Amino acid sequence: MKKTSTSVKICLLALLAVITLGNSVKAQLITPSDKRKLQHKEDTLKEYARYMITDEEPADRMVSDSIFVRTLVRALQIKNSFYYPFDSIQGVSRLYAPDSTFRIFTWNMQFDDYYCRQKGAIQMKTKDGSLKLIPLRDVSEFTDNAKDSVRTKNNWIGAIYYNIIKTQYNNKDYYTLFGIDFNTPMSTKKWVEVMHFDERNEPLFGGQFFSFAEDTVPKPVAYRYGLEYKKDARVLLNYVKDLKLILVDHLISETDQQDLPWTFVPDGDNEAFKWENGKWMHVDKAFDYKVDMRGVDPYMGNPPVEDPLMDKKGNVNMKKLDEQSEKNKTKEKPKTGNERKD
Secondary structure, eight states: OHHHHHHHHHHHHHHHHHHHHHHHHHHHHSOHHHHHHHHHHHHHHHHHHHHHHHOSSHHHHHHHHHHHHHHHHHHHTSTTGGGOOOTTOOSEEEEEOTTSSEEEEEEEEEEETTEEEEEEEEEEOOTTOOOEEEEEOBOGGGOSOTTSSOBOTTSBOOOEEEEEEEEEETTEEEEEEEEEEOOSSSEEEEEEEEEEEOTTSOEEEOOSOEEOTTSSSOOOOBSSEEEEEETTOOOOEEEETTTTEEEEEEEEETTSOTTOGGGEEEEEEEEEEEEETTEEEEESOSOOOOOOOTTOOTTTTOOOOSOOSBOTTOOBOHHHHHHHHHHHHHSOOOOOSOOOOO
């Protein structure tokens, strides 16, 4: 046991050393002088990120957003800024790709109660620490059907991303993005789409990645998957690593009005998507449990129970009662700790 414990400790210490060394190397990429500059920029960004949310007038929020964007670009122009987390900025999503090849900034700009747009930019990791920044332009307000096309940086379906995962197919990397769009005062949208890079290393959003071929009633392939639902509802659309599935809350109209998505709420059931052969394959029911229905009254729908001592009229079955009494007598009595030991 001592040898095992010692070897485990050595492995843990070695792993800790590797992680510490890796973090140290990354930290050293930013010079002390540049780090102070980035900290100063972060203080300004933190302030204006707050103003973008708290300023009462739309014009003031727009000015704050403009100053935020200009300050962010100047901060990212500092060498090796890719490794600086900006983790004190609230209200702005900052997600690194699982393989750290890029990170993506996204945030919401609320013009009034009925109109908002998402802002975003992708920062690529570069060998020399210089800036390669790809701004994203939200055109969702001009889109009739967001599920039918591949998009570029210039006609992005805006969302604030809250998760990103990486998959592969035929030695090509694909990044699945999960985002939220606050949409209108009555409804919220959530999106999941696959992003990859073309031969010029430019991002492409969407594609024929969401297949419903295995459904009972097959539907056409979708370029991205989205949900629209009641504003105050809590809806799951995210990847669950342990299950290797995208879990999706199944939605129904709480007013039985299927053409009004702002009435949609979860019904307790779950759909899913599984990654197979370069596509997210839809699963009608994520948890299709089979229940043992032996002993169930098919007319009353009562759940399975142990062999009852009484019939439906309340009469006691004396034979079963005697048998159960004998079983109870033979059960080992619980030990109190005061038993005598011979």
